[in-house]
Amino acid sequence: MGSHEAGACQLFGRGITGWTAFLAATTLLAAGMIPVSEAAARQVEAGLIQTTTGPPTEVASTSLATAAELPGAAQAVALTASTVFVQTAGDSGSQVWWRERSGGEWSSSWGGTELAGELVAAESDVVHLRQGENEILAWTRDGGGSRAVPTGTSLGRGAQYIGYFNARLQVAVQPVASAQDLPLPAQGVGTGEGGIVVVGDDVVAMSGSGIRVFDIPTARPIANQTACPQEIWRDAALSGAGSRLVLASCGPDGDIGAVDIGGVYTRFVPAGSLERGFLTGEAFALGRSATSGDLTVVPALSGSPAGGSGTLGPTTSFDLDDRATAVAFVDAVGDVRTADLSPWSSELATEIVDTTAPSATANVSGMWSSDESVLASRSYSASMLATDAGNYPYKASGVASGELRFRQKLAGQSTFGNYVIAASSTTGTHPAGSTSCWSARAVDRAGNQGAWGSEQCVAIDGARPTVTTTALPARVKATETATPVTFKYSARDNGKVATYDVRYHKDKGGTQIGSWVYPRSGTGITARSFTVGTGKSYRVCFSMRARDAAGNVSGWTSSRCTYVDGMAPKVTKATMSTRWLAPITADEIRWKPRFSFGASDDQGVAAYQFEERYAGGRTRLPSVPSRYLWDEVPGTSARIGLDPGDQLCRRVRAKDQVGNIGSWSSWKCVNAPFMTGDRYMTAADTGNFGATVTSRFGASTKGIVAVRSVRVKVQTGPGYGAMKVYAGSEYLGTVNAYASKSGTAVKTLTTSSGKVKAAKVRFVAKSTKSVKVRAIYFVR
Structure with a gap:
């Protein structure tokens, strides 16, 4: 693209990373030496197509300058529409000279700039030089001028723009006479690792095997295609471009890959193989033959007037002019010659020919x-x-x-x-x-x-949905306001269940059956549950149907009902088998009285709850009861285990199946007697039948006990006297055991304060006659 040195065409290294090509509408032509009429019958395979051609024909050339006419030995040449540039070597380094193509004197000054350095390219009125580590552009327009440009700059055909890699290694574009970057979407253009060139208003970048073309003034994409097979993307490099054609070097053998920007052809691959660094015309590639090394022009379209490839012989440097219709080259003897390449520059086809029906x-x-x-x-x-x-x-x-x-x-x-x-x-x-x-x-x-x-x-879908589940509790507990009752359901379908319809009716006590209600909020819904508020002692019944996405509707399900239970159970029985347990003379001294209870409910009792107040032999009866957890109790009674001197009180309430809880029953208490044996008391005699209190020997508990009242059972008869009862130092009262006939008597004595007192309980004879204590109960 544009004017380039033959040995240093604008290539910037091989692609080193993958590049995804978007090929939904790749339009390339397999051409070369295959006539179009024959190519239509050939199957085009993916990748490059190699065609066999005859020997290249010799291309006639004319002299631009003989070696003797040159200011020095020619090292590089560049050609524009009107001017030829030649790089020579001297004692002070490389020098670039120019003169008109028609002849004249050689000059080394261009637009006021001395052309010292290496000749890189020349386009129109702009010359691109390399001076050591630096590169410059020199031009003659607007009175002439020059400026430094980034290393690796590509001077575009038309000499309006340059392309280069910015600091982020992305493709960037600047006007020739300005160092200001243009707003080109560098990421969209790609990394350009396979090379960049500029043609007129277009910038072309190659990454991997892919070619991307963007319009510089609008920054819009023009083409996004593949020039080389994907398997050789690491060995592909951009060579040049014309207004419609982009050429690349593909693989180590010099194969040529092409992209048709206009998108006319189904597959486009020119014939021939050239060394890296070939140039691109509008319909040909120009470079050294990969087999002979001679400068060769390769047609890019079949049917070229030239009829095939052409050769210009050995060369050291070559360049196309601005229109890419003529070439200047340095031949084997050092002369600078030119050849007309217009026979290979025919316009590409513009008419789309399509006779195949979709x-x-x-x-x-x-x-x-x-x-x-x-x-x-x-x-x-x-x-x-x-x-x-x-x-x-x-x-x-x-x-x-x-x-x-x-x-x-x-x-x-x-x-x-x-x-x-x-x-x-x-x-x-x-x-x-x-x-x-x-x-x-x-x-x-x-x-x-x-x-x-x-x-x-x-x-x-023509099949109706099938209802799979309907769930509703048989009973729910009533709340203070309308009790929510939730009906759950589901269905399946070979397609998809779309909506549900729910209906319900309420029955007062299950006897006053209401008509079905079809609520708007329950019609055509997607939710799989529906809730209705219901009063106490009502039965609410539900039914539902399902509708699929195609409109098929199932039948109504059978009715499912829930009773709203608002009546709490009532305790009908709460009794102890006895209040005062009889003394035990067996070896194991433990009592097991029975607590019996019962309740009634309109829907049945589900469980009972107990509260208990318990005092051991030396402890107070607590004021705050301990509570048992809910539990299912077999039958309607429970045994209680008590030790000597223990006191226990219980009350009960009932719960029905939905959780309604009734009121507590009254407390029912039971007392075990305090044993009068010598393990528990000191007395004149502490046998199994009681403790004897005499005027010489009183009686007392061996330890401190908690007592609110003392219930004493004594043996009565003509031979018994009376005794005083104390709780510590407090006198509680007197128990008289004298009677005309033998028998027993019970007397209860209470502390003066009516509160529990912790002390030893003492019995003191009041007369010379003794008192036989049969049982003592401590009430706490």
């Missing part, structure tokens, strides 16, 4: 059922999927329009109706249980109409 199929999309044999919804969309093929070597013109048609068989019918024509994309609703068969055809931009494609048939 093919089309119908595509139906919607919500398919689980087995994918039917649509779960009555609504769906149908669209045309079409592809167009061109006539080799021309690409397809593309699909312009299309249409759909369908025929339908309704549920219960055995035959289809007539075809109905529709647009190329349509959305509709068909009856549940129906089957519709769709087909499509398309017309391309060249006017070729395809045949109707194969049919795609779709059946609409």
Whole structure:
């Protein structure tokens, strides 16, 4: 692209990372020496196509300057529309000279700039030089000027822009006379690792095997294609570009890869193999032959007036002029010569030739059922999927329009109706249980109409949903306000369950049956539960049905009912087997009195709860009862274990099946006697039948006990006297055991304060006659 040194064409290294090419509409032509008429019958395979050509014909050339006429030995040459530039070597380094193509004196000054250094390129009125580590541009427009440019700069054909890599190694573009970067989307252009060139208003970048072309003034993409096979992307490099053609060197053998920016051809690969550093014309590649090393022009299109490749013999440097129709080169003896390459510069084809009709199929999309044999919804969309093929070597013109048609068989019918024509994309609703068969055809931009494609048939779900569960508690506990009762349900369908309908009715006490209510909030809902508020002692009953996405509706389910229980159980019985337990003379001194209870409820008692107040032999009866957890109690009684001197009180309440709790019963207490044996008391005699209190020997508890009242049972008769009872130092009262006949007597004595007192309980004889204590109960 533009004027370049033959040995240093604008290549910036091989691609070192992968680059994804977007090839949905790649348009390249297999050309070379294959006539178009023959190429149409050949199958083009992916990658490069190598064609066999005859020996290159010799291209006539004329002299621009003999070696004797040059200011020194020619090292490099560049050509513009009017000027030839030559780089020579001298004692002070490289020098660049110029003169008119028609002849004249040589000069080393260009636009006021001395052309010292290496000649890189020349385009129009701009010269690109390398001076050691630096590069400069010099121009003659507007009175002349020069400026430094980044290393590796590519001077574009037309001399309006330069391309280079910025500090982030991204492709950047500047005007020739300005160091200001233009707003080019560098990331969109790519990394350009395979090279960058500028042609007119376009910048071309190659990454891997992919070519991207952008318009500089608008920063819009023009082409995005692949020039080399993907498998050799690491060994691909950009060579140059014209207004329609981009060429690249592909692989180590000098194969040429091409991109047709205009997108006319199906596949485009020129014939021949050239060494790296070849140049690109509008319809040819120019470079050293990979086999002979001679400067060779390779046609990019079959049917070129030149009829094949041409050779210009050995050369050390070569360059195309601004229009890429003439070449200047240094021949084997050091002369600078020029040759006319216009026979290889014919315009590329511009007319698209497409006589192949497109093919089309119908595509139906919607919500398919689980087995994918039917649509779960009555609504769906149908669209045309079409592809167009061109006539080799021309690409397809593309699909312009299309249409759909369908025929339908309704549920219960055995035959289809007539075809109905529709647009190329349509959305509709068909009856549940129906089957519709769709087909499509398309017309391309060249006017070729395809045949109707194969049919795609779709059946609409015609099966009703099946209810899988309905859940409702038999009873719920009533609340202070309307009690919420929640009905749960679900259904399945071969497609998809869409909505549910719920109805209910209420019955007062289950005897006053109400009519069904169809609430708006329960019609066509997606929720799988529904709640109704209900008063106490009401029975509420539910029923539901399901509807699928195709509109099929199940039948109403059978009724499921819940009773709202607001009546708490009532305790009808709470008794102890006895209050005062009799003394035990057996070896194991432990009592097991029975607490019996019962309750009634309209829906049945589910459980009982106990509260208990317990005092051991030396402890107080607590004021705050301890509570037991809810528990199912077998039967309606429970045994209680007590040790000597213990006191226990219980009360009970009942709970029904939904959690209503009744009131507590009254406390029921039981007392075990305090044993009068010598393990517990000191007395004149402490046998199994009691303790004896005499005037010589009183009696007392061996330890401190808690006492609010003392209940004493004594033996009575003519031979017994009286005794005083103390709690510590407090006198509680006197118990008289004298009686005319033998028997027993019970007396209860209480502290003066009525409060529990912790002390030893003492018995002191009041007369000379003794008192026989049969049992003592400490009430706390």
